[in-house]
Amino acid sequence: MSPIWILPFTFFSLLFFTIPGVLILDIPKSEFSFWQKLFLGTVVGYIIFTLVSYLLLILGLGILIIPGFILVDSYFLKSFRKRFVLGSILKGGKLLIVTLVFTIGIIGQLLIISPSGWNVNGDLLFWSSHAHDASWHFALMNEIQKMSFGSVIQNPEFAGEKLVNYHIFSDIAPAIFNKYLFIPQIELYFRLFPLLYSILLGTAAYFLGKALGKSFSAGIWSTIFIYFGGSFGYIATLIQHKGVGGESIFWGSQIQSAIGNPPFIAADIILITFLYFFLKILEKNNRTLLFISTMLLGSLAVFKIYASIVMFCALGITGVWEVIRERKFRIISLILPSGIISAILFLPFYGKASSFLILQPWWYIRAMIADPSRLNWIDLELRREFYVARGGIRSILRIIEYEGIAFSIFLIGNIGMRFLGLFNVVSSAKTFFKNYFNQVFILITFLSIIFPLLFLQKGVAGGTANFLEYFILGFGFFAALTVSRLMKKIKNNALKLSIGLIIIILAVPTQAGLIYEFYSRNPFTKITNDELTALSFVKNNTDKNVIILTPPYDPNLNLKDPIPNIWDWFDTAYVSAFSARRTYFDDYEQIDIMGYDYRSRLAVKQTIFESLDASLVKEKIKETDAKFIYFPKPMGPKINLIKVGLTKIYENSEVEIWKIK
Secondary structure, rough: HHHHHHHHHHHHHHHHHHHHHHHHHOOOOOOHHHHHHHHHHHEEEEEEHHHHHHHHHHOOOOOHHHHHHHHHHHHHHHHHHHHHHOOOOOOOHHHHHHHHHHHHHHHHHHHHOOOOOEEEOOOEEEEHHHHHHHHHHHHHHHEEEEOOOOOOOOOOOOOOOOOOOOOOHHHHHHHHHHHHHHOOOHHHHHHHHHHHHHHHHHHHHHHHHHHHOHHHHHHHHHHHHHHHHOOOHHHHHHOOOOOOOOOOOOOOOOOHHHHOOOOHHHHHHHHHHHHHHHHHHOOOOOOOHHHHHHHHHHHHOOOOOOHHHHHHHHHHHHHHHHHHOOOHHHHHHHHHHHHHHHHHHHHHHOOOOOOOOEEEEOOOHHHHHHHOOOOOOOOHHHHHHHHHHHHOOHHHHHHHHHHHHHHHHHHHHHHHHHHHHHHHHHHHHOOOOOOOOHHHHHHHHHHHHHHHEEEEEEEOOOOOHHHHHHHHHHHHHHHHHHHHHHHHHHOOOOHHHHHHHHHHHHHHHHHHHHHHHHHHOOOEEOOOOOHHHHHHHHHHHHHOOOOOEEOOOOOOOOOOOOOOEHHOOOOOOOOHHHHHHHHHOHHHHHHOOOOOOOHHHHHHHHHHHHHHHHHHHHHHHHHHHHOEEEEEEEOOOOOOOHHHHOOOEEOOOOOEEEOOO
């Protein structure tokens, strides 16, 4: 991470996130500690900054965001200094444990994303899917920076269409920091915000775990399972002689991997922080805490809708139970305003073509067992199919046996060493109807596995697997409580240490394997210096609202480069991302996920780049409303563009740019 940017980013984060959040957390006078105010306050401040920025952007007043927060901070800074007293620091062994867990945990998370986006000899290098995902988020940041009063946020890689079925809220703060504070998008996406997210994720987990278990041990084990807990995928890959890996072989992505997905990691942080405040509300009903929790819950849907669905379902069930049992409306009074906020924020991005749930029970388990890229246990699947076809009582018993095996693998495989949390689930279930927090927490956890067991998402079969993240997250806390209680009963320190090390050693292999898999090979793709120069030319010499026409992705091209160019690797929004201009159509996978019908545009692009009929090409170019054609030379159109009236305005060794008259 470049020291040039870490210092200003830290300063601005304190100014725009931490100080406003701390001031709000100081209002309830609910005895938050210094460290709770510092870290949980930063989460609250981040949400406030995002919501206020969004409001000012849609009003066309984005220029007021930075000075507005500075003025507010300046006004309250005097009282802030008086009330914000440094808290006590852990000492001795506890301080050492916290330092080690957070340092190694944060570094481990950053290794998943931060090496991408480095400029080596002029070329930008990317590992894993980062080039694809980062290009999409950079393009969204560019769109956020173009927002003005009355404008509609367009899809940057499907020009002329409103952005639907995707939410920009995790990209708002980075967009503001880039536009007004001049911190590069590359640094913000790959290093600076991931560092902040990782710190906030670990600290939020620590505070919630400590509050639930009422001990330091519960807090630190919650953080350990957040940072280091992986699936049992490594057992499957070792059996398959594929080394140590298999992070998501059972479908669920692990919490550590969320660092590479800004909406996911932000939603995890918001969800954990909300649960902490919800616990405090149940202990002591406080209006300010209720307001803070309403804001967090209401904003969750526009960070990650999956998290919002399970939260509202769990709270709704518990809220109704509270009314029936005690005639109290504490939880309902939290849900209703949060639901209104969610609707106000969510509906502008909702599209009728959005995917919806299809009843398809057990699909993930079927695919997990039989798919060659997963367990590839064909024998088990064939046995099941044989007994299904055979029928009879004995066959039913066999089917139940095989389905039980498959489900157990799905369940335990996904949560890994977090399976220890099953013991705490049993004890928590005893107070399910009396303890509202336990009820909500259990409902969140198990609704998150019920949804994917029953439903698929239309258009994106694996979409509902996103719910599993919250199932895994919940079991991390259950496991932490189990382990902390076990450790409390053990008096021998050497035995405690041994058990703790065994748990960690059995939990980490898939994540260690994931990091090794990323960086034991060449970067997955690159954007060359010449191409970056061409994209800069577009950015600096065209109107910000022009449409760029790019060539269709060719999966069969494969120029055999050890590090392929991004256009020879996959279909991405890189042109829009690095030129800050909209493209006619790129990134078919992302466009398909959001529910757009892209086939007609794909056909237009194919005609333009493959046809030799000048009049037809000219007609199709006109349909795009594009003002420029941008293409790497190996992907250039077959027809001479001069014949269709275009003018070349830029060329280097790799790229040509033509102006459409």
